[in-house]
Amino acid sequence: MTMHKFWVVLAAAVLAAGAHAEDLPTFRVTIKDGAISPTRFEAPAGKRFKIEITNAGKSPAEFESIQLRKEKVLGPGVTSFVVVNATSPGEYVYFDDFHPQARGTVVVK
Numbered sequence: 722m723t724m725h726k727f728w729v730v731l732a733a734a735v736l737a738a739g740a741h742a743e744d745l746p747t748f749r750v751t752i753k754d755g756a757i758s759p760t761r762f763e764a765p766a767g768k769r770f771k772i773e774i775t776n777a778g779k780s781p782a783e784f785e786s787i788q789l790r791k792e793k794v795l796g797p798g799v800t801s802f803v804v805v806n807a808t809s810p811g812e813y814v815y816f817d818d819f820h821p822q823a824r825g826t827v828v829v830k
């Protein structure tokens with residue numbers, strides 16, 4: 722979690738640049754006090770896609786994927802998103818960094 726400030730700044734820049742982010746294929750992930758769902762979903766390889774994340778819990782959450790190089794802190798009740806750039810086929814783990822037992826896998830194919 723040492724790079725949070727960097728990622729927040731980067732996310733703001735990406736948001737400002739991502740005028741067409743709403744047009745991307747979108748997958749929704751919900752985090753709720755140490756539970757994450759879905760725990761598995763499929764996304765297209767070689768294309769940008771969006772992961773929309775909602776923290777439906779009462780405690781802070783952090784969507785994180787080391788493999789996808791994405792990190793997003795969400796207060797309770799907050800919805801935000803990350804855009805994943807063209808990604809090679811494979812399985813990419815994501816988790817709630819505040820409740821690391823809550824994990825899922827994006828299957829890119």
Ligand SMILES: [Cu+2]
Nearest residue numbers: 722785792818
């Ligand atoms: Cu972190």
